[in-house]
Amino acid sequence: MENKSKQENKKILKDIINARRSIKKKVSSLKSEEFKSKAFLDITFLPITEPLNTLIKNEKKKQQNVITNCENDEMNDMNSKNNIVSKKKKINQEDITQYLSKHNIVITSENYDHFYGPYQTLDKKIIIGNKNFSINNKFIRVGLKTYTFTPGLIELIFKKQPLKNN
Numbered sequence: 001m002e003n004k005s006k007q008e009n010k011k012i013l014k015d016i017i018n019a020r021r022s023i024k025k026k027v028s029s030l031k032s033e034e035f036k037s038k039a040f041l042d043i044t045f046l047p048i049t050e051p052l053n054t055l056i057k058n059e060k061k062k063q064q065n066v067i068t069n070c071e072n073d074e075m076n077d078m079n080s081k082n083n084i085v086s087k088k089k090k091i092n093q094e095d096i097t098q099y100l101s102k103h104n105i106v107i108t109s110e111n112y113d114h115f116y117g118p119y120q121t122l123d124k125k126i127i128i129g130n131k132n133f134s135i136n137n138k139f140i141r142v143g144l145k146t147y148t149f150t151p152g153l154i155e156l157i158f159k160k161q162p163l164k165n166n
Helices: 001-085 092-102 151-158
Strands: 125-126 131-135 139-142 146-149
Touching: 139 151
Parallel strands: none
Antiparallel strands: 125 131, 131 139, 139 146
16 A cells, blocks of 8 residues: 555555646747747837837927026026116116106106116117117107107106106
């Protein structure tokens, strides 16, 4: 009996070893098939995936640049707002005062709007906001738009606190 059980155990052991070998072969063939199929897919779809990956990388870089530029713009805006009054050169008030006095408008240094009002650039241009500004006898020109000269409009442009009745 013992002999029979030993033989059965040996047979079972051989069957287990054979099963293990066949499982190893099957796993290795599956791995090689998986590798082959991945390689096949990579080669087949490379002309499509490579440009798409490049586009994705470029878009990510653009987004990072936009975020960086926005952060820089915010910092520049804060710095420029802090320094804007010191960078603006006052307009020659004598010329404007003489012209406006003809229309009974008095603008002094105290009521002149140095922050939002017109200012003179280094090349002697008069600017309001980011537009060229000029006054002649009957018209005020801001950028490409022309407005009829009125004392109320002048007060709105030049004074910190225009009078309510004009």
